[in-house]
Amino acid sequence: MIDISTILNNEAFTPEEQLEIIKYIDAQLEQMELLLYRLDQLARKAAGDDILDAERKLLQEKTKQIEQEIDRISERLPNTYIITNDNPD
Numbered sequence: 046m047i048d049i050s051t052i053l054n055n056e057a058f059t060p061e062e063q064l065e066i067i068k069y070i071d072a073q074l075e076q077m078e079l080l081l082y083r084l085d086q087l088a089r090k091a092a093g094d095d096i097l098d099a100e101r102k103l104l105q106e107k108t109k110q111i112e113q114e115i116d117r118i119s120e121r122l123p124n125t126y127i128i129t130n131d132n133p134d
């Protein structure tokens with residue numbers, strides 16, 4: 046797996062290829078955002094007092110499926126690193 050800085054700083058990739066890679070990453074992150082939003086909705090619903098245990102169990106199963114999908118997407122993405130400037134100058 047390569048990290049994002051390798052993609053952007055590697056002359057082996059044309060600018061067009063770099064753009065396509067970034068678009069792919071962006072689309073995958075958008076998909077993850079939607080899945081996280083859905084997890085939030087499920088958690089709020091499951092936390093309600095008006096839900097039966099059987100319904101709560103179904104919501105938990107849906108939650109597990111979404112978590113697996115998020116994991117699957119994250120495995121397809123390049124590694125990313127946050128670079129911080131720890132130099133106090």
